[in-house]
Amino acid sequence: MTNKTRNITRFLLFTGTVISLFFVPWTLVWAWIRPLPDTLPAQMEEAIGYGYEGMIVYVDQAGEAPSYYAAGWHDREKRIPADPHALFKIASISKLYDAVAVTKLVSAGRLSLDKTLADYLPELADRIENAEKITLRNMIQHRSGIVNYTNAPNFWAAPSRTYEENLSLILDLPANFDPGEDYEYCNTNYLLLGRIMSNELGHDTFRFVQNEILEPLNLTNTYESLKETNMDDVMSGYHVGHPYDLKPDDLGMVATAEDVGLFLRALNDGSVFENDEQEIYTSIYKYEHSGWVPGYQSFANYYKDIDTVVIQFYNTTDKDLLLWNLSEIINNRLRKILGKR
Known part of the structure; x- marks a missing residue:
């Protein structure tokens, strides 16, 4: 040269x-390079300065009593401070509970990971491409190729509510890829798994989750939907540019950070499982998760090297996901602070 x-x-x-x-x-660069605060509350107050209305953190570090933290507002308009024990929309963190439920049904011989979507929902054999090839395992692992219904144009502006409405958004559309050949996160997979489980059980899936997961772990602050809660206990949610509190939108499971943390601890130490269930679960899904719906970002993390569960709730979202990327930086900084203890 x-x-x-x-x-x-x-x-x-x-x-x-x-x-x-x-x-x-x-903003992301600055959040990443700033000197690390000495304490979690200091880092949370710093985070509020980036534009979050409120934040909750729950920490279960081995050998220590659980810690509860909050910053910002529980309700901005009413000027109610954030409460670490508030209820929160946990969005896709609920997939961990669904994956455990599938595991228990597989262990009991009531479902098979190798049977197909067409086997369990034959009415969809001609409406979802590759239905005769897509296995339960493919759906659990987001390797089905089915189109994601929440990617429908303007879905989050007016989310559909029922199984039938959501399913109608993807029927007769071509697959994104052949089953097992690629990975794409897809909420339709878990919509269908929920229907398959409820058909097998003869009742809604959440009742099974409650009986087999929540009650044995004494998780009394986890709910299927807002309808079961005292709305004053639910943290408000805000979306940048949207003038109203998004709390009234009913978009799935609601729980306290503590309840999610206790579940995540039981998931990772295996106490939520019986017999061969942990081996089955390990072969099909992961041990931590995050979630997003308008106004609510949630993260359930387990750090094996320091044997610590950390649950992080942020009650503010934005169109460009800047606040999502920022929250991942903040989560990493919280983990570093915990590692120094």
Whole structure:
């Protein structure tokens, strides 16, 4: 390579770096490089300064009593401070409970991971491509290729409520890929798994979750929906640019950070399982999760190296997911603070 070529290459690399830096959200950079606070409350107050209305953190570190933290507002309009014991919409964290429920039914011989969508829901054999090839295992692991109904245009502006309404958004659409050939996170998978489980049980899946998971773990602050709660106990949710509190929107399971933390601990130490259930679960799904619905971001993490469960709730979302990316940076900083204890 000649000197002239080297100089041109360096110039192009420099120019590309400058251009890429121009488009970097500097809030993320600043949040990442700032000196690490000494305490979790200090980090949470710093986070509130980035635009979250409120935040809850629950910590279960081995050998210590659980810790509860809150910052910002439980209800911005009423000026009610954040409460670490408030109820919160946990969104897709609920998939962990569903995966455990499937595991228990498989262990009991009531479902098979290798049977197909067409086997369990034959009415969909001609309405969902590859239904005769898509196994329960594919659906649990998001490897089915089925279209995600929440990706429908403007879905979150007016979310549909029922199984039938949600399913109608993806019927007769071509598959995104052949079963087992790729991975794509897809809420339709768990919509269908819920119907398969309820058909087998003869009642709704949450009753099974309650009987087989929540009650044995004494989790009394986990609910199927808002309808079962005292709404004053539920943390308000806000979306940047949207003028109203999103709390009234009923979008799935609701729980306290403590209840989610106790469940996550039982999931990771195996106490939620019996017989061969943990072996089955390990073969099909993961041991931590996050969730998002308008106004609510939730993260359930287990850090094996420090044997610590951390649940993080943020009651503010935005269209461009800047606050999601920012929350992942904050979560990592909280983990570093815990690691220094």
